[in-house]
Amino acid sequence: MPVPANGRIERFAQFDELRSACELCGSAWLSVAEKRELDLLRDGSRREAWLCGRWLSKHLIREACVLPATKLELIEILSRDAEGRGMRPAVTVSGEPISASLSISHSTHAVLVGVTTQPGISIGVDLTIPETVKPGFLRMWFTEAEQERLKSADSRLAMTYWAIKEAVYKACQNGESFAPRKIEVFDSVEGRFGCYYRGTDLRDVGDIQEREFDGHIAVVATMLEAVAVDRRQTNDLHRTEFCETC
Incomplete structure (x- = not known):
């Protein structure tokens, strides 16, 4: 439905x-x-x-x-x-x-589509199946802070982080290539996910929702289109981390 x-x-x-x-x-x-x-x-x-x-x-x-x-x-x-x-x-x-704005994502046997007609809003979706995550995958594509948060977590959370990176990139990108370590995911105090995109704090300019469909992790990110060209700076702590890990 x-x-x-x-x-x-x-x-x-x-x-x-x-x-x-x-x-x-x-x-x-x-x-x-x-x-x-x-x-x-x-x-x-x-x-x-x-x-x-x-x-x-x-x-x-x-x-x-x-x-x-x-x-x-x-x-x-x-x-x-x-x-x-x-x-x-x-x-x-x-x-x-x-x-x-339209976004499409596939798994091996299913598809997720998201569309929004809200003016000035861009959408990104990602669909993935939870699977075992190897340490090398985490080291290559996740920031040090993300690796620390995921150290004792199960693979489902790691794959949720990955799906968020994909969905946020689709919603925010303005022609730049996909650089997973420049997209940092964190758990907000309200129990929802937050994200920094290339140094931009997305909490006030977008929304990230995660749900499950038939064993799939599904993430939908909606963002103000202006975030693609007007990147607001994060605080000094996260600005330093992005410079060190990109």
Whole structure:
């Protein structure tokens, strides 16, 4: 079921739920440019994940933007620029950009999509399956402070931290590459997660929510779009830590 909250909708689905619908419609629901993106994927599992993600995303866009009569092929979602590089999903309807932010994440057999129509808000989602985390993974991708907090925690919390890093990056990035050690996660006093993104304290400019869907860790991050270009400084303690660990 969709989860509407303040102009935001999220939806989780297993590939098995979407596969038959996608197959019945062939490729008629894809635009020419979308078919070109799909053709870049040679691996069958990646193609299936891409198709399921696009199918669910188009239905969610149609729902969020109140476009019930719009044909799916007129809703275009592109995630590569003219040079073929990955980018934030760009959505157009009948060739015109729409004021909505979209994020898609896959696991090996499921997809999570988030969309918001709130002006000035960007969304990022991540979906992962809890698994054993090796010490080398923590040392490579987590700050010293995060490693200390996770020292006696179970692998689920470590994977939750990782999913938060992914979702926050998707919501905040402005063309920069993914640098996990520049995204620091912490537990706030209210029992919710907080985060620093490249030295910016996100507590006052965004929201991070974590939940579980069918054994998956799902994270949804919503941020003011301005945070991507107007990075406010953190306090001296965290500013020093970021300089030392980046």
